[in-house]
Structure formats: structure tokens, C-alpha cells
Amino acid sequence: MAKMEVKTSLLDNMIGVGDMVLLEPLTEETFINNLKKRFDHNEIYTYIGSVVISVNPYRSLPIYSPEKVEDYRNRNFYELSPHIFALSDEAYRSLRDQDKDQCILITGESGAGKTEASKLVMSYVAAVCGKGAEVNQVKEQLLQSNPVLEAFGNAKTVRNDNSSRFGKYMDIEFDFKGDPLGGVISNYLLEKSRVVKQPRGERNFHVFYQLLSGASEELLEKLKLERDFSRYNYLSLDSARVNGVDDAANFRTVRNAMQIVGFMDHEAEAVLEVVAAVLKLGNIEFKPESRVNGLDESKIKDKNELKEICELTAIDQSVLERAFSFRTVEAKQEKVSTTLNVAQAYYARDALAKNLYSRLFSWLVNRINESIKAQTKVRKKVMGVLDIYGFEIFEDNSFEQFIINYCNEKLQQIFIELTLKEEQEEYIREDIEWTHIDYFNNAIICDLIENNTNGILAMLDEECLRPGTVTDDTFLEKLNQVCATHQHFESRMSRCSRFLNDTTLPHSCFRIQHYAGKVLYQVEGFVDKNNDLLYRDLSQAMWKAGHTLIKSLFPEGNPAKINLKRPPTAGSQFKASVATLMRNLQTKNPNYIRCIKPNDKKAAHIFSEALVCHQIRYLGLLENVRVRRAGYAFRQAYEPCLERYKMLCKQTWPHWRGPARAGVEVLFNELEIPVEEYSFGRSKIFIRNPRTLFKLEDLRKQRLEDLATLIQKIYRGWKCRTHFLLMRRSQIVVAAWFRRFAQRKRYQQTKRSALVIQSYIRGWKARKLLRELKHQKRCEEAATTIAAYWHGTQVRREYRKFFRANAGKKIYEFTIQRIVQKYFLEMKSKMPSLSPIDKNWPPRPYLFLDSTHKELRRIFHLWRCKKYRDQFTDQQKLIYEEKLEASELFKDKKALYPSSVGQPFQGAYLEINKNPKYKKLKDAIEEKIIIAEVVNKINRANGKSTSRIFLLTNNNLLLADQKSGQIKSEVPLVDVTKVSMSSQNDGFFAIHLKEGSEAASKGDFLFSSDHLIEMATKLYRTTLSQTRQKLNIEISDEFLVQFRQDKVCVKFIQGTQKNGSVPTCKRKNNRLLEVAVP
């Protein structure tokens, strides 16, 4: 969510008034009271228009946090309560956005907070300007230059523990985007007298104390220093330690800052060596030594210190020693050397120390400038920050104070000029009539000091350059002559008798009425300090140093560059640099911070009205307000004005559509503000009297309260209404859901109940229907039965007269007869074929005919078998009988049998009758031949076979030779007892003969024949018909045969392939004959 823009104003929640211009009535008292009130509420900043008054709080306030920086960033000047950040922001934005170079002038007396203010401005600008590694480094270097310069240029004074003892003007340079590029620091006149002497309660420059407290032992040893402050004459002891200041820690900060700024280690060391040398110089002491000519000559008391200094700075000890004892004056070609007395020697020593230190300081500033200078040559925008030593009034004021106060005088001058100028320009810009304002212009004081002909500085220079004896007194005399009539110059000796009896004005002093008060200057030292002379012998000795930094600090010591012309005096140098500064400042847009010191005790919470009153007076702040208010006290651009007060008029509230100026006009008319109270500028409204503004503010406040109430009312109404609407909507939703739920539940309940009831009713109805149907059916059946009986009775009653008593039986028989008749007729048409092997037979139609049906089938089968048999001739019958006999004998017993079924039994294979060869044989046989066939007779001895004709007749069995037909053996059938054969597929068979019979003398026969089945069958039949005995036929794969006296076992085995496809017979031994059947 975008952050809501809240337009605030300086006028909101004001403590006192934030802008003194609005003070009503405007008196010194109200002014101070307002400052005090704000100070007491920690509001240390107050505006006079665009000028910021800052009252030193002497304690840290939580108003400089990064959040505060953010608050003030990009806000209008008058938008928030007065703050130094507001001024910084205004200056920075005006620089960045409007291309106007800026200067920030920070004035106020010593300890008023100028240096702090300048640091705050710098840190604010650093925080809000661009970011990035390079930019950050530049910022860091700019910020870190402060600790270094403060260490070397600041000291504790009675007024300020961290008093700047030099003037500083820093130009921060920016590029077109507002990113910092670098900076240039100018320094103004360091108060170098402090190096050798400090007023009571004050300290030398911080760096001395920091070095002695913070340096490591090694560093101290290297610098030939001791940690004890009391060892050094130049360090005042009464305030060597400052409360709340940690010198040691600050030393580390300074070393670190030097590193950040870009000092090389050797440079930093060289700087510390110079500092050490200055400290040690103070310890050189002189003693008088009478010379022959009666003059005193100074001698160094203890040369040890000198030796160490020379070692530190690499200066030839004798050179330095001589420089402390003699002074060479060169005029034209002459060189005159005079000895120095002790006082002169001390003067020379101190001059050297001061010069060394102040030149070191200038070198430091230059060195820092080298580091922070912008690296580009593009056009830069500049923001100058001026932090100069504040206006000073001490007990003893000398040349330094005079210079410092002159500088402040000039600043006041530029302030007056620029403020007035700006004010005037604004009036012209805004086309408003300009009214003249009376104010004190300090130009006259500036003139007293800097006038080229009769200004104090000019006269000091004149004195310094004048030949002859010149002392501070001659200078004062001159002043008394020239300035006597000047309004702001006071002196006892002046020709003007006004001060002749003024005892507060000593004779050796003059007094100047500065804009900030009267200051009494001791004239002593003015000439010397202005001359700023360093004996040439000393500068030459320094130039001869092996220490490069020291050598570079004294270029005039180079004999090759000897310059007899006097160097410009300190006063004229300062005047020139101040003039340059003023010219510089005039080209820039000024922003003022006027610092006020609330008390002299450096304490928080104390607001000394007298002290503040004094500062307000000399800073001319009341005049400032008056100038600002002359004509019009308050001005504001039309837009913010309309924005702020538009709620006071119906036409402009809440929105004014036209131009802002018209809006403001309408608004002011409506509010009936008297026309003389305001004036319309080009872009701003000018309000003459703060009263009017406060009236507007009061009205606004009142109206805001009303509006707040209104808004509250509307908001509350809106809130309640939205809440109510929400509740109502919610209620409707809840109710709808609840109703739906309830209805659904009810519906489901009803549905369930309906289903239950329905099912019960259906069940009941169904049962009822079933009952009815059953009843109906029973009724029908009963009716049928009754009807049948009844019909029966009727018919019987009707027909009784036509039937005899057993008519029922007759009908039954008749019916049966009909059925049987029908059965037979149907059977006739369904008769199966006459083939005896046809298994078909029509199904049985009636159960009661079951046995008849089976019988009929059997009869039919017998009949058709008979029919079939009747077709055969007698011979055929015989053959079939034989075949049947064979089947009975061998089927499923002998493997050879199946192959014999298809073969017709022929019996006489050998046609003996027809073959003449067997005529004799035929003749020998009288009986009918049943079998004539050639068989293989197996030789009993070796199992080999010989062909024999096998003949079977009705009574005998004959074997005859196949070739000759001669009968070999004749066996009557009665002697044949048994035939043995195997169960296998072979034709071997044995015929066993009755023991003891004639034929049996040679033993049983073993044959093999292809027609074994036929032969065995015929033999069996013939034996049966002839002997009425069944021939024993043994089927076994092992049987015994009687050969003569031996019983030989014939064994049938499974033949192997190599035995061939016919069975083979082999005599194995006298007990075994083996037949291999394939």
C-alpha cells in the first residue's frame, strides 16, 4: 500500500513559535522566552524565515538518527519542525535540482556549536546524496578529514573544550546528479601562539596530548618522547586532562582517519616527528654567558634535547645551535651577524616552534586537499561550509582575537547584505512594494579595520614596514592619531577626550566597539605577530634538515632562492584571504545557521538569559526578524497555503479546481480578513501580521476538530453500517444455510418414512393380492375338480344307460390298444437299418412300454442277425465257424491273431492233387486232407529249420518231405496232447505228443508257419470232432518241449534289430532253445 502523504507544517504542534517571524509581540523578551521555552523542550532549532538559530544543548539529543534523516529528506523547509537537516536538505536540493551553488554560513561565538553544526550538515548531505563504492569513498574521505584537522587545529579553551583555533571553509563538489566528487578546504590563520603559550585553564592543540597518551611505547621511543605531560614546557599542566575526552582513543581515531583520507604511513610518521620536534623545542633552555665585549650571549643549557631534536629532524646539530645563538641580517650585499641574548634566543626558539607547527598545519590541509580533490574536470556544483572561529572576548585579547573578530565582523556584514538583498529580491520577484527597514550596518566597523589608507590593519602594516624603531607603542600612537574620531574606536590616548578618564581602558590598549560588543585589545605583540618574523638563520637551518617534510616547509631557507623582499604581513595576508572568501560567498546562495551558546558553563539544561540576550543583540537577530517582517511577517506559496486552509471555506473544501491563487483569494474573502492584512505576490501570499496567521491557524484548528468529529461521525456511521450490513448478510447466509439444512433433513426424514410406509403398503398389497390369487386359483381348481367330477357324474349318469358294468376296463384296453397300435406304427416308420452292427434304436415313447421296447430291440437285432446269417453258404458258414473258433481261442491272447483275421482260411495251400510230384503222397493218403501246407520244422539239435509238408487229415497229422513228397512222420491225432505257442507275433508252435506213444519216440515237434492261427484252429476242431476232446492250447512265452529224453525249454525273447525282421531260433544249450521275436 502506498504510504499516505500527510501534509504537515511547521505550524503543527509548535512549542512557542517555530519561526520567530511569527512572534507576537516581537520584543527582546518574547524572543528570548520563545528560545528558552523551545530549549527547555529540547527544541534547539528555531527559524527566522530561512535562517536557522541553533542553541547548543551541550548534550546529545536523539534528533540526528538515520530515521530523522529520512524524515527530513525531500520535505519542504516549513513542513516539519525546525531542524538543521531541513536547512541542509533545502540547500542540497536547491544545488542538485536548481543548479545553484550553495554556501552554509555558520556563525556564533566560541562554543556555540558551529563545528558540530558543520559536521551535521556534512553528514546529512553524505547520507542523502548518491551511493556507490566510489561515491562512498569520497564521502568517507570528506568526513574523515574532520578528525585530522580537529586534532591539529582545535584546542581546549575556557569557552570550549574543542575550540577551533583556525578558520575553515570547505567546498564540497558535486556532479550534475548531486553525487559528491571531492572537496577543497581553505584554512584561515591558525592561532599559532597557542603552541608556545596557553592562557590559564586552556590547553595546547589536542594532537600533543593525543600523541603522548595514545602512542605505543615503541612509537614514543622512536619519537624520543616520554608519556609524562609535565616533561614538556609547552604543555600547560593545569588542564592537561579534559573531562569526557579520551585522548588515547582520539589518537587512534586520528591515525585511522589519516589512513582513510590517504596519508601514507611514512607521511603520518613524518607528521608525528614534526609534532615531537615542536614539543621538544620547548624544552631547550638558554643561559646567559658574558662576553668580552660586555654583552650577554645566550648558551643552550642542556644540549641533550637539542641533540635529540637534531636526530629526529636530521639537522646538523651545530647548524641549529648556531641559529639559536646568532642572527644574520642581510642588506644589499652586506651580511651582518649579531649574537642573540637569552631573551632573543627564547624568542627565536618560540618563533621556530610556532612556524614549524603552523606550516605543518597548512601542509596537512594541502595534503588532505590533494586526497579529496575531485578527479574530473567536468563542471562541478559546489556547496561551501564555513566554520570559522567564533567571536571572542577574553581577558587579554591580542592580535589573534583582533583578526578573529575582524573575520566575524565580515561575516556579519555579508549576512546583513545577503539577508537584506534576498528579502528585497523576493519582494521584487513577487511584485510587492518594498519598504525600507532600519538596521545596524556594521560596514563602518569593517571599514575601521580594513580600510586601505587609514584602517587599523593598514596602519599596522605601515608601522611594521617603517624604518627606524618600531614598537607596539608607536603603533598605538599612530592609531590614536588616525582613528581617534572613529565612532567605534576607543583609546585613552586618542585625541578625542571622551576616554581620558575611562579607567577600564588601560594605556597600552585600544578598544573596538564590534557589532558583538566592545573588545579591549592589548597592543603588545601586534607588531611582532603581524611581522611573523622567523630569523633567516633558523629557516635556513630548517631547510638544511635531512627530514624531507621539514625541508619542504621552509622553502625560503634555500640560499639559492634568497628573497630580500619582506614577506606579506600576517594581517594583510588574512585580509586578502578574507576578501577572497567574501567574494566567493557572494557568488553563492547563502544559508545561515546562527549558533547560540546558552551558558558559559558548558552545561546542559542551563539557559542563561543574559548571555543569550547578549548574543541575540550582537547577532542582530531581532533586526533579522524585523527585516523579515517589515511589510509582511509571513509568506507562503499559494499551493501549500490553500492546502492548509482550504477547509475554512465551502468553495475550497474539499477540492478547489481552479488556480491556487484564486482559491486563496476566495478563501481570504470568505474569511473576511481585512485587505490591508495581506497582499498577493506572484507565487506567494504575504501576510502582514502574525496575528492574522494565528487567527487562521486557530480557525483551522477549530475546523479540523469539527472535521475530525465529522469524519469520526461518518466513519462511525459507515463502520456501524458496514458492520450491520455484514451481520445482515451473514445472518441471511446462515439462515439460508440453516433452512436448507433443516428442510433437507426434514425431507430426508419424510422420504425415509414414506419409503417405509410404501414398502409396508406394497408388501401388504402384494400379500393381499397373492392371497387373492391363491384363493382364486384354488377356487378355479376346485371349480375344475368339481366341474370334472360333476361332468363325470353327469356323463356317467348320462351314459350309464349305454355301458355295461366293465365298460371302463374296455375303454382302458381299447385306449392301451390304440396307444400300442400307434407305437408300433411309429416304430415301423422309424426302424433302423438291417446291419447287425447298427446300434441305432428309436427312443421309447411311453414309460409303460419300456420292457416291450427293450425286448423289441433285442428281437429285432436277433432277427436281423439271422437274416444276415441266412445269406451265407455252408462253406462260408464253415469258414466263419472256424474264424469264430480262432477268435475264441486266440483273441487277446496271441499277438499274431489280429493279422490272421483278414486272411481267409484255405487249408490246402499245397495242391497235392494237381502236382504230379506229390502223386505218390496223394496216393498214400486216403482220408480227406484238411491242411496241406509247407512249414518249417525246427531242428531239435540246433534250432535250424527245414521245410516239411504239413498235412492234417481227419485222424492223422503227417509230415512229408517237400521235394520228394515222402512221408516222414505220421502221428494219429489221439497222440497229440497239447499245442504250445508264444503270446507274441511269431509263427512258432510246438506239438506235444502223448508220452509213450509211438510217434513220441523222437520227441515233440517244433514248427514255424505263417498260418499258425489257421493251423492251430483246424487242429483243435479236427481233434474235437474226432476225439471228442478239447485239444490243450498253451499260450506262454516259455514252455517245455520233450526232445527224445530231454526236456528243453523254449523261451521267447524280444529280438534285437540285428536279428532281422523274422523270428530266429537258436539252441542255447541242451536245456534252452531261444526264439528271438522282432
Ligand SMILES: Nc1ncnc2c1ncn2[C@@H]1O[C@H](COP(=O)(O)OP(=O)(O)OP(=O)(O)O)[C@@H](O)[C@H]1O
Ligand atoms: N548540536 C549539538 N548537540 C550536542 N552537543 C553540541 C551540539 N553543538 C555543540 N555541542 C557541544 O558543544 C561543544 C562546542 O561546540 P563546537 O565545538 O561546535 O563550538 P564552536 O562554535 O565550533 O566553537 P569554536 O568557535 O570555539 O570552535 C561541542 O564540543 C559539543 O560538546
Ligand SMILES: [Mg+2]
Ligand atoms: Mg569550532
